[in-house]
Each structure stands twice: as structure tokens, then as C-alpha cells.
Amino acid sequence: MINDKLTGLVLDEPLLWEKGSRGRIGISIPEAEVEKAKPDKDLVWEGPDFPELSEVDVVRHFTRLSTWNFGVDTGMYPLGSCTMKYNPKLNEKTASMEGFISSHPLLPDNLCQGTLKLMYELQELLCEITGLDAFTLQPAAGAQGELCGMLVFNAFHKKNGKRRKKIIIPDTAHGTNPASCALCGFEPVGLNSGADGILHPDAVREIMDEDTAGIMITNPNTLGLFEENIKEIAEIVHEKGGLVYCDGANMNAIMGAVSMREIGVDVIHLNLHKTFSTPHGGGGPGAGPVGVIKELEEFLPVPRVEKNGDKFILNSDFPLSIGKLHAFHGNYGVLIKAYTYILSMGKDLFDVSTKAVLNANYIKENLKDVFHLPYDRPCMHECVFTDENFEEYKVSTLDIAKRLLDFGFHPPTIYFPLVVHGAIMIEPTESESKEEIDRFIEVMKQIAREAKENPDILHNAPANAKVKRLDETLAARKPKLKG
């Protein structure tokens, strides 16, 4: 039996405005050295009602809050499709070097050669990793990368004389795919995956036409399966003048194993906060660079960084560009971290993918006798189980997820992909050692036993977290969004 009584010290901490006292301040005010100017008194006010705290108050407050959080540094975080790998601390160090962190985005080119050089080199590295020809680093997250890709689709068809209305999106796609495509004015056309969990050329042939701008495929898909027919599907789409977009959220499975270019992909976005080890920050910032084939480069956002002799310059002179997606150069700080990571790994990125896939298959093989595995075939970087075996005990995926918390594991992604009822989607990443994974497998088996013998332990989980299960219906019915 593995111990589930893993509690630490949990201190209560009120909201900021429930503490503090008038007249306190937590910041050093610079010396007043010039004369006071007089603002127009009709325009000024006394300022917002911010709480007043000392520096110590602020430090204790946020330190206490942090202890209620679970991060990759706390333990295994097998959140499927999110690639919660270890975030190297070296990345943080390089990204906070003074020249980077304190640089203005509109510096003339001669004063920002460093940042431009790093952008140029990172673009080259991402081209090599994906096999595509050109990259933009501007999109601020994966979903914005998708929007960028859809805008490129739109610009491509517009240049060819006819805007197209539809995009094919498989039923296994992330919700951002149809949302990004709708934001770009396209109508998503659903494509069902086969009984084997992957897409089939005939189904694509049936719906692909000359009013369809292209297809958005996640490969490996959200069931953790490689889309074996992607090349043939790409050919069908290309024949009708369409383009192939790959949601590269799962790139961690195939670095060095597959070239996106060779399998027919025209546009891809990468999630630097997944595959390239930058921290997710409790929600962001991420970065969603987009790579394209040569023929689509002219549509990428501006400015583009170029090398001119031994100097780097920003060039905005691309009349067919989709324009700008960010006021400046995207989430630059994130780019530095990803660049640092790629320098650290080099050609061992192939080993990253190998170990990520090895870990997922190891979990799949060791749990499939206990948890229902809807698609029993070799998986890539993640595997998807369901709660089917526990239905008769009235134990759901949610209960299993919450119970994992008591053992010090973050739950997997649950109830996604939607095509699998009660999905439990496990992505261990390459960061986890065999011992840690063995412990995870042991805990999952123990939870499976508990589900049958004492389901209430699961229904009441988590027992050891800061709070018990929260009432999400109440939150939505009577929204309180501000203190």
C-alpha cells in the first residue's frame, strides 16, 4: 500500500484587501528631484482603492499562496496533450539576463543585434526540427499560432483568386482548432476518425472540395496515435488546391523521427511551453511559433528578421503578409528559454521523443489490464484510458483524478478527447524516471482496487488538499469575479 496521508503545513491566508492597514507601503519611492507639475484638476482622481501592505505582508501573502499550488517541480504532472516536462532553471537564468529583460522592442536595429540574432537562430533551429522552410515567432500561444495559420490559408487562397469557406477538422481536435478557424471566418467541417482512432483517406476524399481551404490535423492526434494516413490525406487535400495545417501541440513525440515537410504538412504551429520546456506559468505565457513551406513564407506576420551580411535587420516590406498578431515580437522572453533548451539538447531532441514515447507505452502496457484501453495499439507520447471498468461501482474519471491528488500526483487530462467517453489521457513526458512511473502505476492500481472495495474514498477525494471539492455550479450560477 502506498501512503495517501501526504500532508504538509497548510496556512490560511486571507484576500489582500482583508489585510493591511492605511498608511503602509511595499515599494521604495524614488527621490523627487524636479519641481512638481500641475495636472488639469478636472482630469485627476484620488486613485483606485488598492490595499496598503508592507513588503513583508506581500512576501508572506504570495509565499503562502504558492504553497497551495502543484507544479512540475512538486511532482509528476501527466496532463495529456500539455507536455508538462521539467522546466530547466538554466532557461530562467538566460531569459533574465539584463540585455534581454531590459530591452525596448522598438530599439533601432543597431542597438538590438542580440535579440535579432537569437530570433534568427531560433527560427533556423525550428526549421530543422520540423523540416519546414520558414518560421515566425510572433504568435503568443498555440491558439494564436492556429489563427496565424488560418490567416495564412486565407491569404494564400485570396492570392490565388478565390477565398474558400470551409476547413476540415477531425473530431479528435483540440477545441482551439474550430475556434481559431471560426475567428478567421471559416466554417469547420467535421471529420470522424475511424474505429481504429485515426483518420482515413476515403472520409477526407468525400468532403474535400474546391470550396475547402484545407485541413487541420493534430499529429500525433489527441488519442496519442500517429496519423498513419497523413501523407495520402495531404495528397487528396493538395489535389483540390487545399493546404494542410498541423497542430504541433504533440511535437514532443516525433522530434527527429518525422519531418513535417516530408509527410505533406504546409503549416505547423509549435507550443514552446510544451515541447521546448518553457514553464506554463499557471496559464501562460506560452509561445506558438508557426512554420510554413517556402511557398507560404510571403504571408507570414511582419516584421521578419533577416540576415544581411553579418548584421541582422527587421524587414516589414512584405505586401502579402497577414500583418501583425502582436504589438511587438510576441512573447520574447519565452523564445529565449526555448532557444536555451534547444542549445542544451541539440541532436538529443530525438532522444527526448524516444523516451517520451517509451514512457507512455510503458504506462499503457502496465495499466491496460486494470483500466479500459479503448484503442489497443502502439501509442506515441500519451495513452488514453477510460473509467468504463468502474461504472458499476459509480466511480467516474473525475473521482479517479481527484484521488490521485491524495498521493501527490497531478491528475491526467480528463474527459478529453471528446470521442472517448470518460477519457483519462496520460502523458508522462521524458522527464519522469522509471521509479516515478512505477510509483504512478502502483498508485493507479491501488485506486482501481479502492474503486471496487471502497468507492467513497474516491468520491470524497481529495482529502489532503487545501480545499475539498469545489462547487463549480455555484461559481457559475452566482458569479463573483471581484473582491
Place this chain on the structure above:
Amino acid sequence: MHYIPHTKEDVEKMLASIGVKTEDEVFAGIPSSLRRKSPLNLHEPMSEWKIIDRLKSISSEMTPSSEKTVFMGAGSYLHNIPSVVPYLVSRSEFTTAYTPYQPEVSQGTLQAIYEYQTFTANLLGMDIANASMYDGATALAEALLMSLRIKKKTSKVAVSKAVNPYYLKVVEAYFEPTEFELVYIPFDENGKTDISKIENTDDIAAFAVQSPNFFGIIEENENISKACEDKGCLFVSCFSEPFAFGLYKPAGLYGADIVCGEGQSMGIPQSFGGPGLGMFCAKEKYMRQMPGRLCGQTLDKDGKRGFVLTISTREQHIRREKATSNICSNQGLCALTSAVFMSCLGKTGLKQIAEINFNNASWLKKKLVELGFEERFKGSSIFNEFVLKAPDGFEKVWKKLSEKKIVCGLPLDKFYEGFENNYLFCVTEAFSKENMENLLENIKKEVSND
């Protein structure tokens, strides 16, 4: 490579367990015809020590704002950041967590975001704020799309030409594939949006204005608000410098429906323009049309206060193509950063520091005018930015100064016609009198050498 913990023995045991012989066989799911033809043509893994040297060398090719020689804002501002801010924010419980999908083990992130939403709404004088957008520019684009959702029968939005031109580029990119139209409203000789021009514009969902605007000028919010009321459209106000609201009334107090903009000034380093923070507020009645995540208060099973992500039925993971936006990852850690920063400021700190910005900018403007610069827009209220027309032939001086790593304002000629030799200056509380005097000395020297 030391980020991968597998020993040779581990690998052998694991391979045996899944029933394959070699490591390459783990890729059995990929047909061999689709395997990459050549291995990754990348370098050998680099040591931490070599990487530090390399990045130090690259970063040394920069002119950091901390040298206090870059007198430029235009959407990115150098403010003092207390040491506690990066220190607290770098706690890995915050940095290495994902989006708080499991609220029981994410109360730290969630309470901090709830506090961020409260700070932001109060700062901008609004009912509610979301948990963040990518940046000020995308926040404005999404605000305009949101107005069109609210005013379903309209198909246009009016946007002031005095909004940051980079924001306008982003708005144009977001609007290009839609059936909606952007109508630009010009600015007048005072550098303020020409509100009278809105009268002839019909069928608009919103009128969007930035204050302080791109020229650093406080707009006539009261009149804009009235004009919007007359037109029956939403008043959308954006900003790139939220520190201004430590001194000047925010648009929320004038009845704005949506207030959004860039929050980088609130404790986030410039970092070549990102990551920043898209702040986004609306009136409560528009809550269900808002883009982005919302964090709300609730109770746990024992009746104890806790926080969760809420009203998610607006979002892409549930509504897919019918969602209010495609945003998923946002700028969570930057929102947290600004919450820590605003906690440090408190009511007093915000006001005092805002006043220093205004004092410094007023002083530097006066001194530059004494050197022969001319105010482009006379009589308008500013915060920490202002536009000056430089003496003739100043372009050469500007270039020479830039070779000395001094940025003497942002040249505006590439943004607007008739702005040759006009520069947008910025100075904040981070600049001492000596820093400003150095700038003045250097200009004097170069002008007399010219």
C-alpha cells in the same frame, strides 16, 4: 543529457515490459515510409556553462533600458520593479503549474488571479476583469469583436487614429477575414481624437479610443462617452500605460463599456516587447460575451471559500467554433506578476509614482523646448509621453546619438504623414534628474557639432 533520467538498465527493463527489443521500435506507430529520411542536423548537446557564455555574449549586443538612455515608450515602458516581485513570481509552484484545471491543487494561482482581476477592475474603474489576454493589441482586437457580438445588427466599428499604430495593425489582421469594417476616426490639431467625425458614421458597434493616446495625450473621455451614447454604440477605451490611472481618472469612471490595454507597466520587464499582459475589463452585464478565462469565488464541500475557473461555457474547449474567442493559454504568470506589483504599490505608492512620472515628463518637455524643440500639440494634458518637433536637421543628430546608445524619442514620420522630424518622448520615475540632464547635454553637444 541530464534532463533525461533514464539509465541503460531502466531502458532495457522498460523495453522488455512493452515487448520490444530496441529503442527505435517504440516508434512502431509510425509507418516506416513516413519516418524522417535523415537524422536531425543539429549540434551536440551543449553544457550549461557554454550556454551561459553564449547567451551572455548575445545579450551584451543590446542596449538595455536600465542604462537610462532610451527615452522611448510607445507601448513599452521602463518602470522600477521592486526586488520582491521577480523573487516571488519565480517560485516554481507558480511558474511550473499548468492552467488551474484541478482547482483543489491550484488555489495559489486561482486566488492570485482573483486578486489580479480585482486590482485590474479597480484600477480601470470597471465592474469585472478577465484573467488576461496576450497583450494590449490583441485585447483591443478582441474587444472590438466582442462589441460586434453585443451589437449584433451592426457591422462596423470606429477606431481612433490616435490609437497605437501597432495595435491598429493587429486589429486590421484580426478583421481582415471577417465581414466587418473598420472605420478610422482622425485626430485633430491638439492630438486628440476628432470626436465630431463620429457623427457621420452609422451602423457602428463601438467607438474605440486610447487614453493616454499614442501621443501621450489624455483624451476627452466625457465627450467620447456622450458621443457613444448618442450613437447608441459601445464605448471601448484602450491604453498602453496603466500607470496613468494613478493620476488620471480611468475610462471606467466615464462609463466605458469595455476597457482594455497593455499592463506591462505593472511590474513586468520590457523583455523586447513580451511577454506582457493584456488587461481586459467590461461592464458586468457583458460578462457572458467576454473572451478569455474568468476566475470566480465559490465554496468547497465543507463550506470553505475557494476559487475556480468559471463561466467556461463561453470558451473554446466547450463551445468550440461558437466560443467567444479561441484563446486558451493566456498570460497567467504576468497577471500574477502585476498583482504582486500592485500589492507592493498600494494606493499611496501608485499615486506617488504616477506623480513622479508626470513631473519628470513635464520637466523634460520644458527643458527640450528650451533647447529649441517645439511642442507639436499645445495645451493638451500628458502623462509620461509627449510629442516634440525637433529643430531642423535633427535626423542626423538622432542617428549620431543612437550610435552612442542614446535613443532620443521615437521618430514618428513612418507612422503619419506630416510628422517629419517629430519625436515621441517618454520618461518615467525610473529616470533620475541626472539621466535627463545627460540626455540634454548630449543633444546640445551633438547639435553644436553638427
